């Protein structure tokens with residue numbers, strides 16, 4: 001039986017431990033903070049719980065307005081800035097419940113969980129520092145799953161602790177009247193949506209020419225327009241060159257000389273891996289802020305050392321981390337398994353939602369593929385019209401010569417759920433003609449996928 005150590009109990013580490021245990025290994029998982037990592041404690045789950053509350057408030061407001069003209073003002077009084085702590089309490093309860101669930105699963109699988117910090121002595125020995133003692137454990141192999149934390153480069157480093165980052169924002173006890181968000185990536189956009197829906201005056205600074213630079217341009221423009229309409233002010237193509245504390249908040253000076261003032265600032269400018277405490281020099285491994293270099297298919301780092309999750313820098317998403325953890329554990333236990341980064345779906349949980357899998361049209365063209373794009377709009381979808389949720393579309397990208405699907409982007413209601421139809425299609429290497437054979441229930445948003453295939 002193999003004796004395996006997993007360092008880190010987030011979405012990469014705990015599934016790796018469960019997988020290795022299911023394959024017959026004796027597993028020890030070392031976690032220095034809380035099981036569930038960033039995802040459950042200060043990432044995916046907190047942000048989605050709070051966004052759901054904010055979106056439901058907007059829906060309720062719309063319904064009240066439908067029944068009684070002018071009643072939105074009364075609805076606004078229903079949600080005051082004080083209610084922030086109530087929706088936070090719901091979010092904290094959800095996180096607690098899910099973290100407990102992981103503890104239960106690990107116990108049931110016979111995984112030994114140590115609360116402490118792990119570091120390498122050599123390739124087969126790991127030092128564990130707990131509150132009570134320090135010990136060295138020997139093992140046959142290690143999976144590194146220590147994740148990432150908010151990146152704080154200059155000039156924002158001097159304000160660390162005073163301005164929020166994409167973890168500490170969830171500890172905010174009172175909503176500010178105004179918030180300046182530095183970074184228009186996924187987290188920046190989700191936070192802009194959340195805060196503006198709750199009545200905070202939001203501005204977003206993005207140094208790239210557009211928000212969501214890694215997603216489809218039209219999808220990003222749709223979100224830009226929706227958030228702008230709801231009062232979010234965007235500054236794109238400029239960077240925040242200077243950040244200062246003022247008497248009643250903060251002042252940001254942008255690279256074009258403009259100044260923004262806000263009561264609070266959120267720096268959402270990326271992540272940096274948690275590898276400094278691991279003493280990787282003891283196993284001859286180097287790394288950058290973006291991670292260690294693994295074999296992208298097997299997740300092997302060297303010999304019996306594997307890595308999974310944000311530390312690999314392959315795709316900073318929880319479900320990517322989980323699959324990587326399972327692949328790493330499987331390979332370490334001698335059962336060959338491969339990871340496919342290109343098949344991982346991506347979602348932005350804003351209103352409208354954006355979700356994608358595989359290549360965008362621009363990415364396919366950049367790879368030299370001759371592709372066809374087929375699009376259908378929610379404006380022509382029965383359910384979307386019935387529910388007044390007509391903002392959005394489906395775009396399918398396929399190879400011109402074979403019709404094989406290579407990517408899809410969905411924008412609008414339920415996009416983060418609907419994208420899995422396309423994830424299955426891509427995984428099964430379906431062509432557009434094969435997708436056309438599937439019958440979709442009516443009326444559903446999913447019918448727009450069939451509609452796009454028939455274009």
Ligand SMILES: Cc1cc2nc3c(=O)[nH]c(=O)nc-3n(C[C@H](O)[C@H](O)[C@H](O)COP(=O)(O)OP(=O)(O)OC[C@H]3O[C@@H](n4cnc5c(N)ncnc54)[C@H](O)[C@@H]3O)c2cc1C
Nearest residue numbers: 008010011012032037038039043044118147309310317318
């Ligand atoms: C605000 C926000 C929202 C997000 N929303 C989404 C989303 O909606 N969907 C999505 O897919 N992804 C989302 N993400 C990204 C997702 O949270 C991460 O990709 C995921 O948590 C990575 O998992 P991981 O296991 O690699 O690392 P982590 O979750 O960072 O877990 C690593 C764990 O290792 C522990 N650790 C570190 N060093 C040591 C050590 N030396 N010894 C012992 N333990 C150690 C840490 O305490 C931590 O618990 C979001 C991230 C943020 C910040």
